[in-house]
Structures are given as structure tokens and as C-alpha cells.
Amino acid sequence: MATEEALPPENPEDTAVQELKKRIADAFEIFDHEANQTVDVREVGTIIRSLGCCPTEGELHDILKEMEEEEPLPYVTFDAFLGVAMKILQEKRYKPALEDQLLKAFQVLDIENNGYLTKEEIEKYMVEEGEPFSTEELEEMLSAAIDPEKGTVIYKEYVPLLVVDDAV
């Protein structure tokens, strides 16, 4: 990104806006393979989520609609992306729930209160409930979630892994 700022803004609010813009630009740049200010439409979800948002696939669809310029294209331009992403982050839309809510979600599914879910249970819940979940996603999820010794998902240990904020 070119350094476009001529004068450092004095207003702290402006500074925050500038910082946010740059954060979005940075996240976008990582996926702008052709260095031409566009990204593949299929990567928009990854960028939005890498910025810390937590939309469902359905909500992501709405986000993409919002970014659309005139007609659906296989790519999204930076300007279109920035406008929508700024709004989402400023309004704190799709803000992730608190960690204990995620833990509660697992507890709801853990009917016997075992403290774990089996591979089969995870598979069932992820594939049959919620939004469509691909086999590939499921396999990747299990590969990281399953405790190698016990062969089950001990969610008290898995939840911190999911919510870890690697920006700290």
C-alpha cells in the first residue's frame, strides 16, 4: 500500500479510522495475489473472518451482496471491499460471541455431560445441523480437535484453541 497520508491527523478518532483502514488494507493485500487491488470472491469470507468477524455462511452471502457493484463478478475490488468492511467493523457486526458461549454450545451437544464429544457426534452435528459443512472441513476440524490419546473431542481444551487471538 502506498503511503497516502500527507499530514498525520491530530484527531484521535481520525487516527483510529486511518488505523482501521490500514488494517483492512493489510488483510486484503495478503489475498491480492495479482497485486491489482482485487481478490477472488471466494476469499472474501476468509479476509472478513481473518479480521476477527464471525459471520455465518448466510451472513457472508449478504456481505458479498453488499460488495457487489452492478453485477456479480468473480472478484471484488479493494474499494468495494473497504467500504463494506469498514462498516462491519465500525458497527461491530458479526462480533464473535464470548468464549463461554462457545463452551456452552458444546455443552448443549454433550447430552451426557461427559466433557467430550465423540468423533461420530461431531460429525453428526456439524453435517446434519447448522449450515452445510463439507467433508473436507469436517476432516480438518477433526484432525485438530480430536485428542490423539482419547480419540474424542475434549471441548474444554478445544475451545481455547478456537478462540485464541493470535494478534496478541
Added chain:
Amino acid sequence: MFSRFRKSKSSSDKAGGSKGAGGKRDDGGDPSKMGCGPSSSADDDSEQQQQPLQKQQKDDGKKHGKQKRSKSPQTGGKDVTDASVEALSIKSALLIQKWYRRYKARLEARRRTTWMIYQSIEYSSEASQLHLYNFFSDMMQLADGKQPQQPQQQHLSPAGSGDPANNRFAERLRQKSLEEEDQELLELTSYEGIQVEKSYRGPHLSFPLSASHVQVLIDSFRQGTQLHSRYLLQLLHEARLLLKTKPNVYQASTSISRQVTVVGDLHGKLDDLLVIFYKNGLPDVTNPYVFNGDFVDRGANSVETAALLFACLLVWPSAVFINRGNHEDHLMNCRYGFIKEVQAKYKTPANKIVRLFGDTFSWLPLATNIDDKILVTHGGISDKVDMERVQKLDRHQYLSALKPPVSDNENAKVDYKEWRQVLDLLWSDPKPQAGCAPNTFRGGGCYFGPNITEAFLRKHKFSLLVRSHECKPDGWEFCHGGAVLTLFSASNYYEDGSNKGAYAKFDAEGKPHIVQYMASKARKLPVGRRLSTVEEGALKDLRAKVIASKTELTAAFQRFDPDKTGSIRLADWCEAMEQTLRLGLPWRTLRPHLAQLAKDGRLLYMTSFDCVSIQTKLGASAGKEVAGSLTEAVYKNKEELETIFRIMDKDNSGQISLDEFQESCRVLTQATGRQMTEAEVGDMARSMDLNSDGYIDFNEFLEAFRIIDTRKRQEDAAGAQGGSSG
């Protein structure tokens, strides 16, 4: 969607086996049996299990969805409760999915960032390599009393031209670029006088080689045995003679085999080559192979990889095609490890081996044409590349493709256009935008756009260009609308787990079948853990870059901090990092790994240098510390310095005299415009350990400058704890 009960009957049987507390599973459905649950379970955790079960019993009457659902089937299925229970479980699944996808996206962003770090560092080092060559060629021109051919390259101060030391250096450089007469080379690299000791336990070769020798080589290389220098030299001589008979572009046909396999960069990673042979079989008339260059440098087994490929070439000359890559180049080998490896493995005969490898590499053909359909070449093409021209040039002149051939003959004209053909074939990269531009990122060759590819393929009636040269996360990648295929066969290239390797099998119609692999244990690790290793490796390299530019960076930070508060805005830090290091990285994203923020959100810029420091073991014996700025200068230019040392080292012994050392430093100062004073260099030279004849082991010298991690190991310990449970 009341999943638990839909599967409770079928799963309760196997649950008993797979879950320690299997008995409790059904107990939950019948509170009257509650008491026997924990007691029937002999598990250690039965105590803890008791707690929630009792609670469950207590809660039973309440309107708690989770417990309610265990009762509902027996009470005849209360639809309303079912619906709310189901909604709750859908909501929970949805929440988990959302979090999971966010987690995945963050991993993906980290993965891409890591990739960017590795690539920028790799290419910035190659770019400085080319700067160095531009400097070398200027210097040779000046030594000849000519004006530099490329006036835009102004690395050298005119004063340097009269310096006798520079002339000596230029002389060294010239010696290696001279086209050596066959006879002279043969005498110099003769293996006749070398005896194979009785104690030698490695593989024995006899010529002509047969398929069984290839198997013997594979078996002994796999066990880490080294090939005797006599056999290695003999093998190279034979391969060289055969390669000399080949045209610049091989013609390969699938008319008999009905298929052909193309392998990309191997970079001394013997394991990858062995995986390919294991999966795809040894070469044979029915199983031909094209090896698309870059089989040496960087990896630890370049000698073995090259020896095995040359042995295959000799045994199956009509079924093995070895293209030259940009690393089959004497000057690249000075810097990227191959010569160092030969010296470490072969000691005295190393000089012969290095010279013979260098000459043999220059006889490697530049491309392979498969069935007039597919062109396979290491880097790619440019708007200048013309196959007719390529076929006619004298490839052997280019001992290094990075230097235009310089002749002793005053009248001989250097053919820059011909040189460009070689440089562009070996060094180019495709780019998504139209057109052709010099590859400034890498330093050599071109970036060629889809229109250049299209015009080239049309002109030569090819349907596909296969090239290597760039590491890809999956080991392969199509671009230019499927007209260009990149194949990279060295898995774990940057770090264990960083990337897969791939090769492609083309059928007689030219259709590719791509096979991926990973020659290490890393593939068994979960994605997140594997990424952490790779990421940590990239950050380590990046921190080394940061510390090597400490002086410059500090000055850049301080420009934003006129009042010397020690902190600057994050935006200023990012700008200072990019302007100084020019790596084109997302500094904001990387900041948490590189520097710390104060409580007010401003950046404490000196923490950028907290994690690592450059340590030198020099001077300890002489009781003299090497000045910090000098340490930094040497470390920063370590690779350039190594290249210069190796050029100075006329007999490839790994040692140079004190004079030559000082001269090398002078050359470096002039080449890079970076400051090292005579006095400092002299101090450094004198503080080094010299061996008895006053020579300096420059490998030892360079290794004395290293980056050490100065962080407390606390986070690591914490990380290991988390990792062991996940």
C-alpha cells in the same frame, strides 16, 4: 433432527467400547437407574462424573432443554419441547461452525503471510545476487580498461578501476569464466590417480553403468553413505561426455512409452527424489523422465541427488532428460550451499569435483520439447526468447548464466542478445498482467504475461509451457488460463511442513496427471501445529533481517520520534519497516510478532530488536570485541561475502589468505556501497584465528556471525504445554 436419540440405539453398543463411561449413556435416559451408573464404572474419573449426573437428576424436573430431551422419547415425544431442543442444538452447531470458520480463516491468513515472508526474503537475496554480478561485470570491463556496458549500473566508484587489488579479483573471476580447453579440464579433474581405499564401505561403480548400479546408489545414499570421489569424478566425466552430444533443446517423444514424467526443483532434497522413484518407478524406456533443473543448492544432499540423476542419464540415455536450472551455475553454487557441501564431504578432491560439476552443468540442455506439444524449461520465456535462436547458441560458454560471457579476445563481441536467451529461459517467472518486464524482484530474467505466453505457444505450435523455479504451496499451479504449469518437487522447501512437492505425468495426448507428496513426518501433524512450526521459521528469518538492519531501522524510527520518547505510531513503524527493508510485507499484521505496544497503543520501537541479536564468536581469543556496527555489516552481507570469498578461493579449499580476506571486504564495500572502514576490517582480520600457514577458514569465519534468540523461553514452555494436550 433430534440426533441423540436417533442414534442412541445403534451407537450405544459401540459407545460402550469406545467410551469409558459407556454405561452412563443409557442411564441418562432413565433416572431410576441413576445410582448404578457411577458405581458400575471403574474409571478414575467416575468421581467427577458423579457430580454432573447428580445435578442432572436434580435438574430433571426443570425446563432445561438439555435434560428435557433425554426424557422426551419415553414420555411420547413432546413436539414443542423437541422443537426448542432442536433449535438449541442447531444454534449450538451454528455457533461452533462460525467459530471454526473464523479460526480456519485466521490460520489461512497466517499461512499466506508466512508464505509472503519466505518468498520476499528468498527473492530479495536473489536480487542482491544479481546486483553483485552487475558489479562483477562492470569490474571486469574496467579491469580491461573499457567503459561498463551497462551505464545504468553505477555501483563502482571510478577510483576502483586503478586499484591493483581489484584487478586481482577480476582476474580470479575471469579465470573461472574462461572457457577451458577440454584437455586442460580433463587433466585438472582426472580421477586416475585417486585410489579407492580398502576401508571404503560405500558403493562401487564400474563403467558402463547398469541399472543395478543405480539401485546400489539408491540403497547406499538412503543409508547416508557417500560416493567415493574417484567414482564421482568418473561418473561426472561420463555424464559430461554424453551431455556434450545433446542439442540445446532435447526432443522427447511418447510414441513408445505413451507417457512421460516431469519433475521440478529438487534442491538437494534426496528424500523427495527417492519418494518420486518409489511412487513412479525408476526411469526406463517405458517410463521416461524430464528433470527440470535446480537439483542442487540449498538442500543437504545436492551431491547425491546430482550423482543419482547423472547415473540415471547414463543408464537410460534415451529416457532421461535433464534440463539446466538457474542453480546449475557455478556462481550460484558459490552462494547457495552446493560448493560448501562438496568441500565438507570431499576435502582434498573437492576442487576437482567443483570444477567438473561446474563444467558439466554448462553442458546441460536448456529445455525439452515433448512431442512438439509441450515445452519444458526451468524458468520460462520472455518476449525475446526464440527457439530457433536458442537451438543455435553455444550453451557451454555460460558457466554462469548470470554473467555475459567475457572473452579474452579484444575483437570478440559479447553477444548480449544470445545471453538474454539463456538468462530468460532459466530465470523468468510468469505474471498475471500482460506484457514483459524485467524481474526486479528476483534480479534476473523476466516477468512474462499471459499474452507473451500465448504468442510464444502459438508461434512454436506448443499447447503448454511447463516450468519450475518457484515454490508453490501445493507443489504445482496452473496459470495463464491453463497455458503454463509450474511444477516444484522439493517438499518442505522453506521449513518442515511448508509445502508439498509434486510431479506430473503426461499421457500421449499431453494430458497431465499431477501427483503430490510430502517427504516428512510433518504431514501427520494437524494443520494448526504444522503451521506454527512453519510460521516460527519464517519469523525467525524475518527477525534476522530486522536485526541485520538495526542501525538503519533505528534511524528510521527516530525520524518519527524527534522528542526521543521511545514510542511512535503504529503507522509510522510500518512505514519505517517497509522503507528500510523493502520486503513488501503486511507489517501491521506481523507487528504482534515483531514489536510491542505501550499501554497507550503507541509502538515501543526498540522492542523490534528484542527477540534476537547477532552474536560473534570472533575476537574471543584475541581478547578483542568486534564493533557492533561491523558485526551488523558482516552479518547483513554474509551471503555476498561468501560469494566473494569463494571466488577468491582459487583452489576451492575453503581457505583464503589474510590479504585475500581484506581484499574481499574491500570488494564488498565497493559492490554494495556499505561502509566498512579499512581499520575495522584490519581489526577483524587480525582478531581471527589463523591456522599455521596464516590462512583463514572462511566457512568458520562466516559461521561465527550468527543470530541468537534472546527471548526467555517462557512462551515456548507454555506453548509446549498447550500443544501436548491438543
